[in-house]
Amino acid sequence: MGSEKRTTIDTEVLIVGAGFSGLGMGIGLTREGQRDFIIVEKADEVGGTWRDNTYPGCACDIQSHMYSFSFEPNPGWTRLFSTQPEIWDYLRRTANKHNLRRHIHFGLEVTGARWDAGAARWLVRVHTGVEYRARYLVAGVGALHIPNIPALPGxxxxxxxxxxxxxxxxxxxxxxxxxxxxxxxxxxxxxxxxxxxxxxxxxxxxxxxxWVLPRPDHAVPLPVRLAFRLFPPLRRLYRAALYWLNESAVxxxxxxxxxxxxxxxxxxxxxxxxxxxxxxxxxxxxxxxxxxxxxxxxxxxxxxxxxxxxxxxxxxxxxxxxxxxxxxxxxxxxxxxxxxGTGFHVTDAFEYLDIKGRDGADLARRWREEGIQTHLGITVAGFPNLFFLLGPNTGLGHNSVVFMIESQIRYALDAMAMAAEHGAETLEVRRTAQAAFNARIQRRLAKGVWSTGGCTNWYLDAKGVNRTIWPGFTWRYWLATRRVKPRDFELTVRREPSVDEPGAPSAPRSLTALPMEGR
CATH class of the missing domain: 3.50.50.60 (FAD/NAD(P)-binding domain)
Known part of the structure; x- marks a missing residue:
């Protein structure tokens, strides 16, 4: 019996998921002039959470004009709080407008990812046996995609x-x-x-x-929608007002x-x-x-x-x-x-990940043993060229997560640009930067109502540590992610072996660290 040949597809950037995060990342790459990327999506259509949740009455609890991309406004939202069909339609129209479907491979569920140090590439497997090989891996799967079904006796x-x-x-x-x-x-x-x-x-x-509060939902009158369409500054002013109103709750x-x-x-x-x-x-x-x-x-x-x-x-x-x-x-x-109506696996959803980083480090095992830790919810020490969108400790209880997603997309693009600027093959956040970030936010989270309010919630992990929420104003997160700090990362360039080295020229090429004190 002959061995089955595995199909490998090469790409510069592989994005997992075609919800708000994945589509936003694809648009961000396109706007930067990068066309060499692929989005793998387990379903047969875009939309993520807003494709999957079709239950009666499904709607957003953040105002429509905030729960949408700032660069892709929709002046025609029909309600203050949009329903699932309208949000899903918005995402499909956005994907079509930016010609993203040519980059999306539908019906493919990712089963695992492994970092190949020799090639400095991510090898990502899907359930069909196809393997993708990418310089950068972007996980845009979100947290609300694995239903939590309790084991009821009998x-x-x-x-x-x-x-x-x-x-x-x-x-x-x-x-x-x-x-x-x-x-x-x-x-x-x-x-x-x-x-x-x-x-x-x-x-x-x-x-x-x-706790249930009155819901100030209502239809948006047609004259208002027309005004938003004809006078974009008015719509932007309205969005800004919503943003700061929501921020006050923090x-x-x-x-x-x-x-x-x-x-x-x-x-x-x-x-x-x-x-x-x-x-x-x-x-x-x-x-x-x-x-x-x-x-x-x-x-x-x-x-x-x-x-x-x-x-x-x-x-x-x-x-x-x-x-x-x-x-x-x-x-x-x-x-x-x-x-x-029991929600989703959130903090424990990461246990379903099969991601192996540098030296074979198992991400799920590390997070299970050491606690879920990232830098800014985006990068992880020991896992080069990997970016999470809406990752740990970037969820919100008061404002739009789409705002957070946009901040993370900008940060990931800036990190890729920094690597390209230095001719680097890989970039990896330093453990010291990651540890400092986590210590800082956990000090703030310990004082928050999620930890002191007297309830059991899905924000906390099995040890009672909040691994979900961003503990403060979102504008502070925007500032923190506006530019990558070079000192937080270690970049490596590929070094060709010298002819004087033993075994040259057949000796394998290696990666050499760059000092990163500035850009």
Whole structure:
């Protein structure tokens, strides 16, 4: 039996993922005149999170004009907070406008990546067996792509329908069914009101009550949309106003919890106004500081749970049977379908990575043993020419992550330009720079509401360390990533062997470090 020949595709830059991060990186490279790049996407269309999440009521919780690329404005957003179909359409139109589809290889799931020190290239495998060889590897997969499905006792016996909100089964008729919803996160807040009026019974299993604020959503009038289209400075001014309004929330999140009391009073009044039943209102009252978990906004969530066909269960789940769920109080709840609104693997999502860096270093193992550490959420010591977009500690609880993504794209492009300027094959962040960055942000995060607010949230890893959130103003992150600091990196150039060296000229070429004190 002959050995199977592996197909290898060469490219300068390989981007993984075609969501906001991957598309933005592709556009950034194009604008810099770089055409030698490939985007590999596991699905058959662009969009990432906004392609996958099609559950009823899916929408963004950041204002539309902020949750979009600054260089690709959309004056025609129809709502203050856009729905999933409109955001997905925006991403598809953006990909088409910038001719990115010619660079995208669809239907390819990355199974692993390995740094080849001799060639100074990343070797990236996909599930078909094809291998990509690239100088630079950009991971734009994001954090919200691996559904978190809890292991309920006895779930294998259940005879009804089960699915996660991110894998919504639109073929299953919910009308007239008894439906159990597990979880009360951002997705459940949106889809519960959409299905409550259709199902025969809705049983919501709640571990902890979320803070829910009024949602100031409304349609954007046509004259306003026309004004934004005809007078771009007006649209830019509006976006700037939204940005600074959102930024103001960070003061309360970072060591000034008393500033959050205003929001807590607003949330408490919102609950009191929408839920008359004191027993239900008690169940829905949060027991932790606002902001400790992701802030949620809805005008329809509480009324949906106040419906006669809805029930909120605060006891845990003891067992799932063929057609019912038994809670820890011993009460059996008949159900025909279970919908998981339990979010995604976030801090533990990195354990699914199979990335081997310099000297065979295993990224998932290192982060599991030492904790997730990067420099600015973008680069990792020991992993040359690798960039993360929306990586660890660059998530937000108050403003648009698209702003963060743009900052990271600019930083990665500047790093590549620095390497090209010095004729370097590789660039790698120094461990000292990485350690200093992590020490700095963890000191700030320790004082934040995410760590001190009295809740359990997905921002923290198994050891209670916040590996998700950026602990401060986003304009500070913009400043930190505006230009690469050469002293933070070690660059290496390829050195040809001298004719006087033993074994020349067949001796392998080597990489020599450059001193990096300036540009």
């Amino acid at each position: 779930i294998e016996r259940f005879e009804g329908e089960t699915f996660h909100s991110a894998r919504w089964n639109h073929e299953y008729p919910l009308a007239g069914k008894r439906v159990a919803v597990i979880g009360t996160g951002a997705s459940a807040i949106q889809f519960v009101p959409e299905i409550a009026g259709r199902v025969a019974g809705l049983t919501l299993f709640q571990r902890s009550a979320p 003061l309360g999140f970072n060591g000034h919890p008393r500033l959050l009391e205003v929001l807590e009073r607003l949330g408490t009044r919102h609950l009191r106004n929408q839920v008359a039943d004191p027993v239900l209102r008690e169940k829905l009252t949060p027991r932790y500081r606002i902001g400790c978990k992701r802030l949620l906004g809805s005008n329809t969530y509480y009324p949906a749970l106040a419906r006669p066909n809805a029930e909120v269960v605060t006891a845990g789940i003891a067992e799932v049977r063929e057609r019912e769920i038994v809670d820890t109080d011993g009460v059996a709840h008949p159900v025909d379908a279970i919908i998981y």
